[in-house]
Amino acid sequence: xxxxxxxxxxxxxxxxxxxxxxxxxxxxxxxxxxxxxxxxxxxxxxxxxxxxxxxxxxxxxxxxxxxxxxxxxxxxxxxxxxxxxxxxxxxxxxxxxxxxxxxxxxxxxxxxxxxxxxxxxxxxxxxxxxxxxxxxxxxxxxxxxxxxxxxxxxxxxxxxxxxxxxxxxxxxxxxxxxxxxxxxxxxxxxxxxxxxxxxxxxxxxxxxxxxxxxxxxxxxxxxxxxxxxxxxxxxxxxxxxxxxxxxxxxxxxxxxxxxxxxxxxxxxxxxxxxxxxxxxxxxxxxxxxxxxxxxxxxxxxxxxxxxxxxxxxxxxxxxxxxxxxxxxxxxxxxxxxxxxxxxxxxxxxxxxxxxxxxxxxxxxxxxxxxxxxxxxxxxxxxxxxxxxxxxxxxxxxxxxxxxxxxxxxxxxxxxxxxxxxxxxxxxxxxxxxxxxxxxxxxxxxxxxxxxxxxxxxxxxxxxxxxxxxxxxxxxxxxxxxxxxxxxxxxxxxxxxxxxxxxxxxxxxxxxxxxxxxxxxxxxxxxxxxxxxxxxxxxxxxxxxxxxxxxxxxxxxxxxxxxxxxxxx
Amino acid sequence: xxxxxxxxxxxxxxxxxxxxxxxxxxxxxxxxxxxxxxxxxxxxxxxxxxxxxxxxxxxxxxxxxxxxxxxxxxxxxxxxxxxxxxxxxxxxxxxxxxxxxxxxxxxxxxxxxxxxxxxxxxxxxxxxxxxxxxxxxxxxxxxxxxxxxxxxxxxxxxxxxxx
Numbered sequence: 018x019x020x021x022x023x024x025x026x027x028x029x030x031x032x033x034x035x036x037x038x039x040x041x042x043x044x045x046x047x048x049x050x051x052x053x054x055x056x057x058x059x060x061x062x063x064x065x066x067x068x069x070x071x072x073x074x075x076x077x078x079x080x081x082x083x084x085x086x087x088x089x090x091x092x093x094x095x096x097x098x099x100x101x102x103x104x105x106x107x108x109x110x111x112x113x114x115x116x117x118x119x120x121x122x123x124x125x126x127x128x129x130x131x132x133x134x135x136x137x138x139x140x141x142x143x144x145x146x147x148x149x150x151x152x153x154x155x156x157x158x159x160x161x162x163x164x165x166x167x168x169x170x171x172x173x174x175x176x177x178x179x180x181x182x183x184x185x186x187x188x189x190x191x192x193x194x195x196x197x198x199x200x201x202x203x204x205x206x207x208x209x210x211x212x213x214x215x216x217x218x219x220x221x222x223x224x225x226x227x228x229x230x231x232x233x234x235x236x237x238x239x240x241x242x243x244x245x246x247x248x249x250x251x252x253x254x255x256x257x258x259x260x261x262x263x264x265x266x267x268x269x270x271x272x273x274x275x276x277x278x279x280x281x282x283x284x285x286x287x288x289x290x291x292x293x294x295x296x297x298x299x300x301x302x303x304x305x306x307x308x309x310x311x312x313x314x315x316x317x318x319x320x321x322x323x324x325x326x327x328x329x330x331x332x333x334x335x336x337x338x339x340x341x342x343x344x345x346x347x348x349x350x351x352x353x354x355x356x357x358x359x360x361x362x363x364x365x366x367x368x369x370x371x372x373x374x375x376x377x378x379x380x381x382x383x384x385x386x387x388x389x390x391x392x393x394x395x396x397x398x399x400x401x402x403x404x405x406x407x408x409x410x411x412x413x414x415x416x417x418x419x420x421x422x423x424x425x426x427x428x429x430x431x432x433x434x435x436x437x438x439x440x441x442x443x444x445x446x447x448x449x450x451x452x453x454x455x456x457x458x459x460x461x462x463x464x465x466x467x468x469x470x471x472x473x474x475x476x477x478x479x480x481x482x483x484x485x486x487x488x489x490x491x492x493x494x495x496x497x498x499x500x501x502x503x504x505x506x507x508x509x510x511x512x513x514x515x516x517x518x519x520x521x522x523x524x525x526x527x528x529x530x531x532x533x534x535x536x537x538x539x540x541x542x543x544x545x546x547x548x549x550x551x552x553x554x555x556x557x558x559x560x561x562x563x564x565x566x567x568x569x570x571x572x573x574x575x576x577x578x579x580x581x582x583x584x585x
Numbered sequence: 586x587x588x589x590x591x592x593x594x595x596x597x598x599x600x601x602x603x604x605x606x607x608x609x610x611x612x613x614x615x616x617x618x619x620x621x622x623x624x625x626x627x628x629x630x631x632x633x634x635x636x637x638x639x640x641x642x643x644x645x646x647x648x649x650x651x652x653x654x655x656x657x658x659x660x661x662x663x664x665x666x667x668x669x670x671x672x673x674x675x676x677x678x679x680x681x682x683x684x685x686x687x688x689x690x691x692x693x694x695x696x697x698x699x700x701x702x703x704x705x706x707x708x709x710x711x712x713x714x715x716x717x718x719x720x721x722x723x724x725x726x727x728x729x730x731x732x733x734x735x736x737x738x739x740x741x742x743x744x745x746x747x748x
Contacts, residue, residue: 042610043609043610044610044611044613044614045610045613045614045617046609046610046613046631047610049609049631050631051631052609052610052631170678173678173679173704173706173707175704175705175720175722176703176704176722177722214724215723216722216723216724217672217673217678217679217703217704217722217723220672220673221673221678224673246607247606247607248606248607248609248610248631249607250605250606250607250674251607252673252674252675252676254676271644
């Protein structure tokens, strides 16, 4: 099972897009205001979302854009929310090392940048890496060589042919680099690649080195990255499960505080955003995609977005759908008692909800429990359909309470599994009267027929279970026994024994699918509801008790159904 | 140096560049290179800051309009060819995303020439080979030569030395 964490800030995010080689790849677009705006916003989103944002120290000193963005968030340095990460013991030593001509080359842009930083006097939080980046890149490179797949990463069959000894040259690169930096400009001549005319092979080598460089940081700090960038998109794949989706969080900002407000927040206000539950939930609900999005490039799903693992979609799980808080409480309490505490899952797509999942360790069946936010036919129609598409369960049960017809033979606590449902939302209103126009549909699915067999073999639980009788359903809450609607039902549909507000919508949403079943117990007979605290408490308690009856019946039917499926 | 000018000044042919915003820098670079040789180029416009301020609904509507408008540019009679900037993405060599592929399909439907900047990715080998997409392998030489042959002529007017 995949278990999600309760909402929280992300631990650490590594800002790879500040790397100077990464920025070089972007070419002229680096000067474009829109790309720089994306860089600023991505940094701000990271600061808002993570406890700590890590930036390669090299990026801070070698990229003026990076330095400006970090300096604008200087306030956060006081709480170490932004940290520079480097291999030297301290920042002064870091600068001195790289200012040396032998490191980057005498006249390189990097060397010049560090020489001018020798008088650096800012106290930017800095943490020394334990891993050695160069050693990690070498290890990564050697691993690729040994995999025998390195050339396939660099060359497709339709590219220009490679020299016969190209693979051998690849193998020798780390040794031949000696003490010079493991950067693409130093690698090209070792592979006899032309300096002036660069092509796909050059870019792929650069990507391999960049990947190794970034992974060195990600592995040491188990940090997430910012994904779904548009102008700053890259091939870098995340290493940890929880990352920051730029696209989704920007959408969240648009929906909530607005981009303009977000852009103008102070650093501390930005950081405080991440303590809000709504922000943390947005982080969890945002599946992250690898690579860019928008423009002419489509998204690719990462493992983050598979909140419900595929194994859950096999024929070993049943969804229980509830509507009221009492129903949910009853179901949860009962299932906690027999299966233990559930695991919480996030459901993506149109449903956008959470479900509790209970595992029956004996049968390996999984029972999902979800609750609709609203009553009524239309709401349940949509919600049931969305959950069915998202979870693809073996069966879907609607479990809860209903009203018994005042003149019917059901009493509170009795359970009904109807063989037909009458929808009574359609009403013709005239000056003289209201005409109810019912739409009746049978529920003669295979699961219903199985239910009848299972119930016939159930021992008495202190309540009766009715089948072969009807249910009336409408989006109207009825609280008096002589309501016109109830009179109409009694007169027109004598087989109807109970009434609720969602039954017809439930079956409509699931298109009367073979494995859906409405199972509810009578909580009242349409009497006027008491308003005192004691009456309300008694009512709630009674609702929970009867829901438990319906659940017991549902569990019995479900177990038999899953056992039958497993036996196929 | 031989100079070339457009065959028709009233209706000059052009190249439309397609690709994701993630390779925007490369698109601009290639557009500048072609432009320096007198070859008109159409590239996607970068989004202005004002667009970022739009609500989600308005932003999506803006994106729809932009996509539709760009397909019209591809179909335009002045468009000689489409150049897909298919740098490696998502761990896939020579990646062409669904949107870019759709734009290539529109170009094919309008009998425009199609060029891919690197080589044809495996995923679309059958289709793009059948559609006779031309692989540039990271160099614009063939595109430039083809455009000059089909859309430009040598500037025969002598350039006399001054003085």
